[in-house]
Amino acid sequence: MSGGFWSNRGIPLASLMLIRQPVRLAVALAGISFAGILMFMQLGFRDGLFDASVTVHRLFDTDIVLISPRSTSSVSMAGFPKRRLVQAMALPEVEGITPVNWNLLLWRNPETRGTRSILALGFEPGDPLFTDATLAPKAKQLTQKGRVLFDERSRPEFGPVAEWFREGRVVESEIAGKRVRVAGLIELGTSFGADGNLLTSSETFRELLPNTPPGSIEVGLIRLNADADAEEVVMRLKTLLPDDVTVLTKQGFIDFEQNYWKTGTSIGFIFTLGAAMGFVVGCVIVYQVLYSDVSDHLPEYATLMAMGYRLFNLLGVVVREGLLLALFGYLPAYAAGQGLYLLVRNATQLPVAMDFSRAFTVFTMILIMCMASAGLAMRRLVDADPAEIF
Amino acid sequence: MSSTTLSESHSRQGSRQELSVSISGLSHWYGKGATRRQVLQGVDLQIAAGEVVLLTGPSGCGKTTLLTLIGALRQVQDGDVRVFGQQLKGAGRGQRQKLRRRIGMIFQGHNLLRCLTAEQNVQMGSDLLPGFSYRARRDQAREWLRAVGLDAELSKLPHDLSGGQKQRVAIARALAARPKLLLADEPTAALDSATGREVVELLKRLAREQSCSVLMVTHDPRILDVADRLVRMEDGRLFQAIE
Numbered sequence: 001m002s003g004g005f006w007s008n009r010g011i012p013l014a015s016l017m018l019i020r021q022p023v024r025l026a027v028a029l030a031g032i033s034f035a036g037i038l039m040f041m042q043l044g045f046r047d048g049l050f051d052a053s054v055t056v057h058r059l060f061d062t063d064i065v066l067i068s069p070r071s072t073s074s075v076s077m078a079g080f081p082k083r084r085l086v087q088a089m090a091l092p093e094v095e096g097i098t099p100v101n102w103n104l105l106l107w108r109n110p111e112t113r114g115t116r117s118i119l120a121l122g123f124e125p126g127d128p129l130f131t132d133a134t135l136a137p138k139a140k141q142l143t144q145k146g147r148v149l150f151d152e153r154s155r156p157e158f159g160p161v162a163e164w165f166r167e168g169r170v171v172e173s174e175i176a177g178k179r180v181r182v183a184g185l186i187e188l189g190t191s192f193g194a195d196g197n198l199l200t201s202s203e204t205f206r207e208l209l210p211n212t213p214p215g216s217i218e219v220g221l222i223r224l225n226a227d228a229d230a231e232e233v234v235m236r237l238k239t240l241l242p243d244d245v246t247v248l249t250k251q252g253f254i255d256f257e258q259n260y261w262k263t264g265t266s267i268g269f270i271f272t273l274g275a276a277m278g279f280v281v282g283c284v285i286v287y288q289v290l291y292s293d294v295s296d297h298l299p300e301y302a303t304l305m306a307m308g309y310r311l312f313n314l315l316g317v318v319v320r321e322g323l324l325l326a327l328f329g330y331l332p333a334y335a336a337g338q339g340l341y342l343l344v345r346n347a348t349q350l351p352v353a354m355d356f357s358r359a360f361t362v363f364t365m366i367l368i369m370c371m372a373s374a375g376l377a378m379r380r381l382v383d384a385d386p387a388e389i390f
Numbered sequence: 391m392s393s394t395t396l397s398e399s400h401s402r403q404g405s406r407q408e409l410s411v412s413i414s415g416l417s418h419w420y421g422k423g424a425t426r427r428q429v430l431q432g433v434d435l436q437i438a439a440g441e442v443v444l445l446t447g448p449s450g451c452g453k454t455t456l457l458t459l460i461g462a463l464r465q466v467q468d469g470d471v472r473v474f475g476q477q478l479k480g481a482g483r484g485q486r487q488k489l490r491r492r493i494g495m496i497f498q499g500h501n502l503l504r505c506l507t508a509e510q511n512v513q514m515g516s517d518l519l520p521g522f523s524y525r526a527r528r529d530q531a532r533e534w535l536r537a538v539g540l541d542a543e544l545s546k547l548p549h550d551l552s553g554g555q556k557q558r559v560a561i562a563r564a565l566a567a568r569p570k571l572l573l574a575d576e577p578t579a580a581l582d583s584a585t586g587r588e589v590v591e592l593l594k595r596l597a598r599e600q601s602c603s604v605l606m607v608t609h610d611p612r613i614l615d616v617a618d619r620l621v622r623m624e625d626g627r628l629f630q631a632i633e
Contacts, residue, residue, distance in 0.1 A: 007523040020505035308491030
């Protein structure tokens with residue numbers, strides 16, 4: 001086989017048919033790209049929203065998380081006795097614990113005086129909270145009563161807190177009717193349930209929410225020794241602790257939150273439907289283009305059959321046209337997707353980024369789109385009767 | 391090379407008959423039931439290897455039907471049709487498709503592929519030949535275009551060629567597959583008389599060089615003299631014309 005595939009090739013009919021009809025090619029590629037961009041956006045939003053729902057969850061410096069079984073999501077966290085967290089200390093694998101208060105509170109915009117709900121976390125300023133090491137020195141500021149650390153990545157509706165603070169001004173505002181002062185800035189990021197975040201000490205937190213029973217917390221963080229198996233400790237804690245707490249691994253805590261948004265809301269459905277619409281629109285466009293392409297060239301296909309080409313060869317031309325369209329329609333969609341993700345990240349602070357699995361999913365969808373359309377357009381080829389062309 | 395074995399098998403069949411086409415008692419009908427209409431009535435025709443036969447007759451007399459039956463484009467209904475000794479009555483789709491590779495066809499319209507250059511169009515013909523590399527097939531295509539006098543028009547699209555040039559490309563394409571039988575349906579219909587004459591002479595000369603038989607349907611009285619033999623069809627019956 002000195003010749004091989006390359007030498008046995010024929011005229012590249014599929015690509016020539018596409019290239020020599022630039023308008024049709026442009027329409028097809030625009031349609032496919034559009035469908036691809038739509039799918040990228042919808043799936044990106046969906047995954048971004050699910051990801052965003054756990055922005056804060058991911059930051060915790062913890063291996064195991066205790067929550068109340070009555071908690072359904074970050075926007076409705078119920079309290080449980082802090083005792084349970086202390087009980088967990090009984091296990092030798094447990095290295096440290098951090099009790100955390102967690103609630104949505106009304107923050108008054110210091111500029112416009114409007115209020116908006118913000119996620120407030122209360123903890124003992126000396127306890128480790130986040131894996132981010134820059135927090136510890138700032139946390140010291142919280143030992144003074146009425147001080148908060150404000151998330152500078154909160155949405156602008158909370159007021160120009162970060163700007164004012166950087167300018168050296170004293171930023172004071174009200175939370176739940178109590179006066180607080182911003183003692184520093186942190187960087188967390190918005191999530192689906194919370195447009196902004198702030199940290200405060202447990203003491204201040206109880207003052208902001210005087211109805212919280214003493215000794216009640218919403219989240220308990222448990223850190224283990226480096227060589228401990230979190231799954232196994234979770235099992236032991238479940239038997240050790242009564243039913244008034246749910247024991248989760250850190251990943252379990254993240255899944256718990258994401259699961260709420262995936263199953264408890266229609267977000268997943270809406271955005272998946274949006275992506276499906278993109279798919280359908282793409283199918284219609286590619287089918288139209290390929291079908292009219294085959295129809296226009298029917299006499300030529302019939303001529304080829306009269307010359308002795310097999311129907312199979314001609315079907316191959318249509319399939320290759322579909323493949324080429326898929327490939328060259330996907331590339332601009334991918335590039336545009338990257339650009340739009342950047343735009344979305346800047347405009348909404350949602351953690352939307354191109355990942356391999358989504359890039360692959362969209363490519364697969366485009367491929368299916370083009371192949372299905374090619375398959376349907378092929379049926380037209382059966383009408384190519386070489387006897388009719390004389 | 392496989393093309394050698396192909397031609398050997400031709401000559402073995404040929405030696406028995408020395409006929410490219412042998413038809414006896416061929417009848418054909420269109421439609422069904424009450425609208426069924428007979429277009430061919432017991433046609434007999436023999437074409438020897440290398441012979442140039444012209445078929446004339448009024449429109450609608452069945453000439454084109456006869457051509458499509460010989461060209462294995464249509465299923466034979468009744469009668470005996472042998473092309474290169476191969477019986478076409480009852481031949482399946484695949485069998486007819488294979489046979490078509492050995493028959494060149496030239497149509498009333500040029501039927502070139504619009505998206506291919508002249509050279510690529512001709513190569514669609516030579517691509518049917520097994521055992522040649524891409525480069526060899528491309529060189530053959532160029533050779534054929536040179537033979538029809540279009541070496542300057544290699545990379546022009548059909549759109550940019552004149553009617554006569556297009557028909558010459560079509561001839562090159564048909565011959566590029568090295569057929570032993572060439573079927574042409576009014577190849578001069580779209581051409582002016584001088585160009586038509588030129589094209590037909592070219593066709594005949596090249597077919598001769600390849601010892602390829604030609605069956606050409608024509609209305610054009612000015613080209614009748616290129617034929618070795620004239621046959622005339624009327625109402626589905628064939629008559630040997632007296633010269």
